[in-house]
Amino acid sequence: MTVAFTVMAAVGLVLLFVGLERSLGPQPGRIEERLLRYASRTSGGHEEDLDDATYQLTMARAVSRPLGRAIAGRSFADQIQTDLRRADLTWRASEFLTLQAGLAAFLALVGLFVLQNAAAPFILAIVGIYAPRIWLKQRQAKRMKNFQSQLPDTISIIANSLRAGMSMLQSMESLAREGPHPTSQEYARVVREIGLGVAPQEALIHFVDRMRSDDLDLMVTAILVQHEVGGNLSKILDTISHTIRERIKLKGEIKTITSQQRMSGAILAGMPLAAAGGLMLFAPGYFKPMIDPIGPWTALLPIGAFSIFIGWMIIRKIVDIEV
Numbered sequence: 001m002t003v004a005f006t007v008m009a010a011v012g013l014v015l016l017f018v019g020l021e022r023s024l025g026p027q028p029g030r031i032e033e034r035l036l037r038y039a040s041r042t043s044g045g046h047e048e049d050l051d052d053a054t055y056q057l058t059m060a061r062a063v064s065r066p067l068g069r070a071i072a073g074r075s076f077a078d079q080i081q082t083d084l085r086r087a088d089l090t091w092r093a094s095e096f097l098t099l100q101a102g103l104a105a106f107l108a109l110v111g112l113f114v115l116q117n118a119a120a121p122f123i124l125a126i127v128g129i130y131a132p133r134i135w136l137k138q139r140q141a142k143r144m145k146n147f148q149s150q151l152p153d154t155i156s157i158i159a160n161s162l163r164a165g166m167s168m169l170q171s172m173e174s175l176a177r178e179g180p181h182p183t184s185q186e187y188a189r190v191v192r193e194i195g196l197g198v199a200p201q202e203a204l205i206h207f208v209d210r211m212r213s214d215d216l217d218l219m220v221t222a223i224l225v226q227h228e229v230g231g232n233l234s235k236i237l238d239t240i241s242h243t244i245r246e247r248i249k250l251k252g253e254i255k256t257i258t259s260q261q262r263m264s265g266a267i268l269a270g271m272p273l274a275a276a277g278g279l280m281l282f283a284p285g286y287f288k289p290m291i292d293p294i295g296p297w298t299a300l301l302p303i304g305a306f307s308i309f310i311g312w313m314i315i316r317k318i319v320d321i322e323v
Helices: 002-024 030-039 047-071 075-086 093-115 120-163 168-178 183-195 200-211 214-229 233-257 259-282 300-319
Strands: none
Touching: 047 093, 075 093, 075 120, 075 200, 093 120, 120 168, 120 183, 120 214, 120 233, 168 183, 183 200, 200 214, 214 233, 233 259, 259 300
16 A cells, blocks of 8 residues: 555656646647657658657656756766767656656655665665666667677778778768668768768767777778878778777687686675575574664675675776787
């Protein structure tokens, strides 16, 4: 009963904010609604699904719009927006912060009313704040890994296109149309910036800033230097592509050699957590003196968790070999 009341109260607060935003905020005109509907269409999609997605997007932005006004122009908001773009998300910084706050509040209520522990709301609230950030970083890392694996072939395609008589812009347009994901998206952004009047050199620099790839930086540097002093760019790109392929091959070999050490670090870090979970399940009173906020053993759990984390980080640093 308490859980149901908590969920109903949280939903009621969300609906209240949405209603206030809709009643006090400016109403979109009919032309804006039609543009939003047609702009979100993709080939082969269904209008009903797109209407539902558009409605959900409008609802999310209605809830987060006041927060967006409050953080407009702040440096941390710009950094969050950059991270969202790197993760290929069309969210705004205010929407991501709203997700963090909502998840933290929900988990804190669960800890307060369900677990009924004094420390649970604070711990779960911290989990709710950092879980979206961890998910965002993992999404960025996965997208970056795919881009890095496609980069040697991408450079070879550009070199072959230049050798066939195409210009650099035409080569990038071809990749934007026919390249794999996420390479096609990034080159489409470069082509779009150039089409909007940005200098090609500046658009390529923005490309490097978005992706933060050393291999891409090497390619763009070669293009910029060739633009200034001249030279056979296709041959230079072939050399860069071969270098990147050898580097990726060497990284794969190192990852294979250090796989046992990485697995050992994960096991050593996970064994105390598994043992603690088993003790809490079969002997609930074992950790009671450590959970007592005013007991003499209260500091043991934080110290143990910090020691496990430090040991895991040291093992990761040892097996992280730079190439």
